[in-house]
Every structure is written in structure tokens, then in C-alpha cells.
Amino acid sequence: MIELIDAGKTYTSGTIEFEALKGINLAIHEGEYVAIMGPSGSGKSTIMNILGCLDTLTRGQYRLGGTDVEELDEIELASVRNQQIGFVFQGFNLLSSLPAWRNVELPLVYGHVPREERKKRASRALERVGLGDRLDNKPGEMSGGQQQRVAVARALVGEPTMILADEPTGNLDSVSTRDVLSLFDELNNLGRTIVLITHELEVAQRARRIVWVKDGAIVRDEVNAA
Template sequence: MIKIENLTKTYRSGPIEVKALKDVSLMIQREEFVSIMGPSGSGKSTFMNILGCLDKATSGKYILDQVNVEELEEKELASVRNKKIGFVFQSFNLLPKISSLKNVELPMMYAGIPPKERKEKAIEALKKVGLENRLDHKPNELSGGQRQRVAIARSLVNTPSIILADEPTGNLDSKSGEEVMGIFQSLNNEGVTIVLVTHELEIAQFSKRIVVFKDGALIEDKEVENRNIVNL
């Protein structure tokens, strides 16, 4: 599904040149569940931004679903972001003045899906994350764990090829974090490919594979042996 070859990202500030990514190569198969780890400044966030088509590499190749992302124009990239990639963020990124249902409908509005179908799909996605009884609640009426579930439901509604989650448990207590990881495991079992950034090894242990970055380079790529499993 994802093929990265010799990816390099260089930032320039006047005469100073910083290599955020150095010659990274990686493959992620369909239906994998991969955690990206590394200290601050290791390049993992830059890597995720490139995977999410929010940034472009300086050199190298990024193939997503057999499409060379580096060759796409901005309009085409926006379409890929909306239809092929679901995003989940640490800070939830929900609109505070609208309901859970309306927040989940948003990506479908941009995709031009009719209102009746939007509502049906949003309800189905919220059921999938156990929030069918919170459809009309606004974000400030929900717990942190429930807000993240709304964000996960929103990431699912356009049936993306891949979900990118950036520190999705970072603002949650351990119980809520475990519940969220259980939802990701359940989605992965249904065939959704998930790539997740975390600085916590315990959270990474819920995935099937861990990739470690340091100083812009990929230094380790290993299967998870003693995996944490959540029974929802």
C-alpha cells in the first residue's frame, strides 16, 4: 500500500540546512498496524506529514496505492487527503459548536456526498466507536476519550485506504487510551491500515510493528512480540 524509497526532507533557513529525514526507505502493506516511534526531533512528525500529503519530500519517492504522490498537483493532493487518508490528532480537532454527528459529517460535505447519505454514514461510524447514544452531544459535553472516538469516526466516513494517527492517546488517561487503542485494533481486524505516531512504548505495543526514527534516519523496524490486546 505504501512504498517509500530514499526519502529525504531538507529545511533551509538562510545558510543553515537541516535534514529532517535522511534517505528513508520503508514499505507498509495493506491491513498492517504500524507504530512510529522516536524522540523529539527524530523526524517522525515530518515523516507522518509526508505520508498524509501535508508536506512534500525534497527527494525520493512516495507511492500510495500505486500512485506516485510526489508527482501530484495541489488539487490532486487535496483529493487524496480527503478520500484516501483518515486523520486522527492528539488534540481531536473537533469543531466546538456543532454536534458529534455534524463533526463526523464534515469530510463528506467536502466530498460532495448528499445530506441523507452523510447522516446515515456518520451514524454508522459513531456506532462503530460505541457512541450511538452521543450523536447530539457537542465536544464540551464529552469526555476526552469520547472526543477521540468522535475523531476516529470522522476519520472513517470516507472509507480511507489508511488512517494516520498522531499521538492519539496523548491527551487521555490510561483507561481511555487503552479503549481508543482497542478501537484501532478492531478497525485493523476489519481490514483498515493504521499508522500511528507515539512516544509511549506501551501504546506502540498495541500495534503489530514498530518503526523507530532517530536524527532523521530509520534505525529499527521490528514486529511486536508481546502485543497488548484489548477485548472491547
């Protein structure tokens, strides 16, 4: 499903070059639950941006569902981001002025889904994450854990093939962290592919496979026996 082949990324600022990824080779199959773990500056955020089609490689290849992403134009890339990838971010990225269901429906708005159908699907997504009774609550009326659940519902509403979660528990307390990670467990058990970016070992150990990244390279790739 996902394949990075000799993937390299170099950032240039004036005469200074920084090699963020150094020949990464990584395959993630449909239905896997993978944590990409490493300290700040290790390259894991760059991997996330590449996998999410938010950035491009300097060299090498990224294949998503058998398609070479480099060959897609901007319209096709926007469609991939909207339909194939569900994003969950550390900062929730919810619009404070909108109720939960309106936040969840946003990917469907961009996909030109009719309004009535959008609300139905947004409501179902919120029910799936245990917030069926919070449809009309705005983010400021919910806890951090509930806001992250809204963000997960938004990621799910388009039925993407992959959930890409970037430090999704970084702003949560321990109870909310457990709740959100349990939700990822449930989604993976139902066959959803999940890629979790984190610097916390305790969080990474909830995944079924851990890819350790350091200085732009994969240093270890192992099945999680925990």
C-alpha cells in the same frame, strides 16, 4: 500500499538547513498495523506529514497505492487526503459549536456528498466507535476519550484505505488510552491499515510492527512480539 524510497526532507531557514529525514526506505502493506516511534525531533512527525500528503519530499519518492505522489496536483492531493487517508490527531480537532455527527460528516461535506446521506454515514461511523447515543452531543459535553472516538469516527466516515494517527492518546488518561487503542485493534482486525505515530513505547507495543526512528533515520524495524 505505502512506499518511501530513499526519502529525504531538508528544511531551510535563511542560511540554516536542517535535514529532518535522511534517506528513509519504508514499505507498509495493506492491512498492516504499524507504529512509528521516536523521541521529539526524531523525524516521526515529518514522516507523518509526508505519508498524509501534508508535506513534500526534498528528494526520493513517496508512492501511495502505486502512485507517485509527486506527480499529483493540488486538487488530486486534496482528493487523496479526503478519500484515501483518515486522520486522527492528538488535539482531536473537533469544532466545539457542532454536535458529534456534524463533526464526523465534515470530510463528506468536502466530498460533496448529499446532506441526508452524510448524516446516515456519520451516524453509522459513530455507532462503530460506540457513540451511537451521542450523535447530538457537542465536544464540551463529552470526555476526552469520547472526543477522540468522535475523531476516529470522522477518520472512518469516508472509508479511507489508511488511518494515520498522530499521538492519538497524548491528551488522554490511561482508561481512555486503552479504549482508543482497543478501537484501533478492532479496526485493524477488520482489515484497516493503521499507521500510529507515537513517542510512548506502551502505545507502540499495541501495533503489530514497530519502526524506530532517530535523528531522521530508521534505526530498527521489527515485528512486535509482545
